[in-house]
Amino acid sequence: MQLKIHYYALMREQAGRSEETLDTFAATPSDLYGELLARYGFTLAREQLKVAVNNEFSDWSRRLKEGDAVVFIPPVAGG
Amino acid sequence: MRFRFTETAIDTIQGRSELLDSGAGGYASFEGWVRDFNEGREVVGLEYEAFQELAVKEGERIVAEALLRFPVKHALCIHRVGALGLRDMAVWVGVSSAHRGEAFDACRFVIDEVKHRVPIWKKEHYRSGDSGWVNCERCSAAPAHGDDRGRDHEHHDEAVVLAVRE
Numbered sequence: 112m113q114l115k116i117h118y119y120a121l122m123r124e125q126a127g128r129s130e131e132t133l134d135t136f137a138a139t140p141s142d143l144y145g146e147l148l149a150r151y152g153f154t155l156a157r158e159q160l161k162v163a164v165n166n167e168f169s170d171w172s173r174r175l176k177e178g179d180a181v182v183f184i185p186p187v188a189g190g
Numbered sequence: 191m192r193f194r195f196t197e198t199a200i201d202t203i204q205g206r207s208e209l210l211d212s213g214a215g216g217y218a219s220f221e222g223w224v225r226d227f228n229e230g231r232e233v234v235g236l237e238y239e240a241f242q243e244l245a246v247k248e249g250e251r252i253v254a255e256a257l258l259r260f261p262v263k264h265a266l267c268i269h270r271v272g273a274l275g276l277r278d279m280a281v282w283v284g285v286s287s288a289h290r291g292e293a294f295d296a297c298r299f300v301i302d303e304v305k306h307r308v309p310i311w312k313k314e315h316y317r318s319g320d321s322g323w324v325n326c327e328r329c330s331a332a333p334a335h336g337d338d339r340g341r342d343h344e345h346h347d348e349a350v351v352l353a354v355r356e
Contacts, residue, residue, distance in 0.1 A: 117241070119239055119240075119241050119309070119311060120239050120311035120313070120323050120326065121311070121323040121326040121327065123239075154327075155326060161309075163241070163244050163309075166243040166244050166247070167244065167247070168244070168248075182241055182244070182309075184241065184244075184309050185311065185323070185325075185326050186325035186326055187305075187306070187307070187308060187309055187310055187311060187325070188305075188310065188311055188312040188323070188324035188325045188326075189238070189240075189245075189269060189281065189304055189305050189308045189310030189311075189312070190222050190269075190280065190281050190301060190304055190305035190310075
């Protein structure tokens with residue numbers, strides 16, 4: 112399954128890219144984060160993040176589908 | 191649009207003009223400014239980055255909630271992205287209403303929720319030459335989303351402006 116991943120802020124720097132298309136067997140955002148954590152060594156634990164799929168907040172257990180766009184959201188700091 | 195981003199200086203005159211209403215007795219606004227210190231570090235500049243597709247949706251939802259929650263006429267929030275220097279305005283919120291009380295309340299609600307919910311990130315550059323993403327790095331046990339500790343991390347001076355004719 113191919114997914115599109117966008118990275119922001121600290122995670123963009125740690126991944127060394129702002130987006131990528133990924134072939135993965137990850138069934139859920141939770142699985143996907145585990146896979147990417149191992150690859151990029153992100154310092155943020157999953158519990159510190161939120162996740163968005165196709166530009167809307169999502170559950171970590173949602174079933175991902177071919178072509179979904181996933182964004183992991185580090186602790187925010189607007190204002 | 192009741193929530194938007196800008197890559198250039200926030201035009202508060204334009205923002206205010208969008209709140210005008212014959213039934214409004216005044217408006218309250220909040221400006222967040224870039225401050226020169228945070229958590230004991232000397233700050234020389236900031237960068238804001240946003241996940242704009244979702245941030246605009248969430249910002250719009252916050253303003254819509256404010257309009258439901260408080261009997262106000264209009265509300266608008268504008269947030270900067272990109273590189274900002276000291277004293278620059280990072281965010282502006284304006285609310286017009288018949289009476290001042292609900293304008294202040296709604297204004298406070300919008301800025302508090304924006305800081306807590308909208309996917310915007312802030313990188314601070316320090317006098318010492320290093321930099322860090324606020325809430326992500328220096329707090330090694332960083333507050334998770336929904337943790338109220340995040341609300342205590344104020345990173346700019348606060349200026350409240352009120353113009354009321356009642």
